[in-house]
């Protein structure tokens with residue numbers, strides 16, 4: 614893959630966006646490579662958690678603006694649809710995902726981070742949706758995901774001003790889960806990811822489905838899905854293991870079945 618690097622460190626799978634000289638700007642090739650990398654990690658049974666990060670000083674500075682000059686109405690629609698569908702795909706992966714935000718996460722870069730389940734950022738990182746300064750607005754799902762993460766008022770401010778905000782402010786808003794010094798970022802992210810990797814995969818997969826779909830459906834439908842899902846989760850070996858481990862006063866060993 615030209616623009617993405619993959620590292621398998623079971624149970625963790627790492628994806629590095631790899632266009633550091635362009636601050637990991639997202640062009641068509643990177644979208645293709647990212648999809649391929651994600652699919653490879655999902656298909657590997659040894660991988661339980663996927664971490665996405667950037668090489669160099671940025672997580673990603675967003676969609677590749679150099680591609681914009683050749684876009685017309687129709688191709689812009691196609692480009693946005695492609696980017697947005699990739700973010701939807703990542704949001705709905707069956708394994709937990711973490712965005713390790715090592716630097717700038719702007720525009721499509723923040724939209725990618727928002728499609729992940731968890732965001733851990735370096736203190737030095739800055740996030741924002743600066744599309745308005747280009748005369749446009751977020752097109753990879755940002756208008757919808759930001760309001761769901763931080764609420765309408767602050768989301769409006771971020772999108773209307775295009776201002777970048779520091780990681781600590783993003784943490785205060787609930788846009789990132791955890792902020793650590795850059796020197797600690799990889800270690801802290803690994804520790805967090807291992808914690809998730811030790812949890813039962815089927816229950817994690819169902820939590821993702823219930824939370825992601827639950828936001829968009831009437832509460833009664835969501836509550837019914839939750840009850841039905843209990844039937845599925847209770848049929849797993851991991852549920853038996855969890856209950857047995859509780860009574861045997863030991864740490865459970867979840868196998869994913």
Ligand SMILES: CC(C)(COP(=O)(O)OP(=O)(O)OC[C@H]1O[C@@H](n2cnc3c(N)ncnc32)[C@H](O)[C@@H]1OP(=O)(O)O)[C@@H](O)C(=O)NCCC(=O)NCCSC(=O)CCO
Pocket residue numbers: 634635636638639674675676677678679717719720721722724743744747750751752753755
């Ligand atoms: C992120 C900024 C603030 C960093 O500024 P600075 O440190 O001064 O670094 P630069 O010299 O600007 O950037 C280095 C190099 O990367 C190129 N680049 C940066 N961002 C992009 C991008 N989004 N697309 C294409 N290329 C990019 C930049 O041109 C430089 O290349 P050279 O060949 O060395 O000149 C600053 O870079 C910045 O503000 N970037 C743009 C952020 C942005 O507007 N993002 C939104 C994009 S639209 C979008 O995402 C649509 C989807 O919703």
